[in-house]
Amino acid sequence: MVRTAVAGLALVIPLAVGCDAGVGLSEGGSPAPGASDDKPGAGAEKRARTALGELRIASEGDGGGYERDKFGTRWKDIDRNGCDQRNDVLDRDLSDVGKKGGCVVLSGRLRDPYSGKQIDFSKQDAAEVQIDHIYPLALAWRMGASRWSEDEREKFANDHDNLLAVWGVPNRQKSDSGPGEWKPQKGYQCTYAVKYIAVADKYSLPVTRADHRALEDFLARC
Template sequence: MLTRGMIHAVTALCTAFLLLASGTGCAAVAGQRPAPGSPGRDRLEQLLGAVRVVERRPHPGGYERGCGAGQGCVFGPAWSDDHDGPGGRDGCDTRNNVLARQLTGVGYRPGTHRCVVRSGTLADPYTGALIVFSRETARRIPIDHIYPLAAAWDFGASEWPIAQRIRFANDIDYNLQATDDAANTDKSDSTPADWLPPSRPGHCYYAGRYLTVALRYQLPVTAADHMALRRIAAACG
């Protein structure tokens, strides 16, 4: 079984688009074309012009993601299928819905009615790597909330009905991205002023997705976020 260190070592030696026989993919390199699905400069400028900008991130308190006894569970149980958004109440949890959409060559666990993903390959827009998903590596491919839950809470989701918060937390169309666990951990609940994908070819993709979510849910960005995203837009084709 490949360790994370082995994966990163191989990634550093690979050229773009080369898939090793071992199944470990190669990281994006400087000058590689933008991640698939990346918007161009004009589209990003439109989004930047439409999004609401605030001076700084407030901290109203009360955010508690956990759903254990006595915990707030403010966005509902993780990867709940019980919501009225895309993929909701289809018999598959949100994590498996995301994996089924974003991996290629998907294989399913027998007897789960094509629900539980057990194999595939992720072209990770955050790191530029091709990452093999298997039973052994499943824990190393988490699902990121592009617009973080904690940030959404701070910027207004604390006032939403619980059904809207659960829908937001499980929005497979706009706000969820499978990625490498190191990138996901490094990002945590940061917004674009404090974190960007480690792979530059993924910046335009991330900026477009972040702004789209903000507009869809009428969430703002800070002035610092707006500046960081504008710098990204200037470099997008």
């Protein structure tokens, strides 16, 4: 294993056979300009602090029975705009976007919020930029989504508010961890907390005590 850091984010990159080809730390890569200044407004921060104080604290379940398919169709066009959610989010989060047919994102540039790294996206190497669930699906399952209806889980999995285009490397590191176990670069922690809390509040999802403490620390960076 090789441990390195990108813009304050600790990453562990396996060098074993079978890891995704073409996805790794690029030597000479640097944070995008302003990557440490991406913060929400005072109103959003205030709402997040209030909502965090009202979120229920609970322990994680054992996760038994979780499958990605339990959260319905992947990247369903739930807003019925003719484009699936993946392409919607790429179009929203990337700059200099090139599209085919007004919907399929073929190219663009991402300022990765989790690491600050600048990523050139090409559909030929689609795994370089992935769509992350800010509140992870497997974690949501362990925190109560296992008791939701299939329609509610599908809505959650495709909700723009819970989706974010990110570099594939930190996304794989994050996996299904909550903020108590994984954190983005310092410059994005305030925004990450605001988004995470908003999703938890919207779907009445509890947080663990460790996640609650971490979210409080992240909001202190606002």
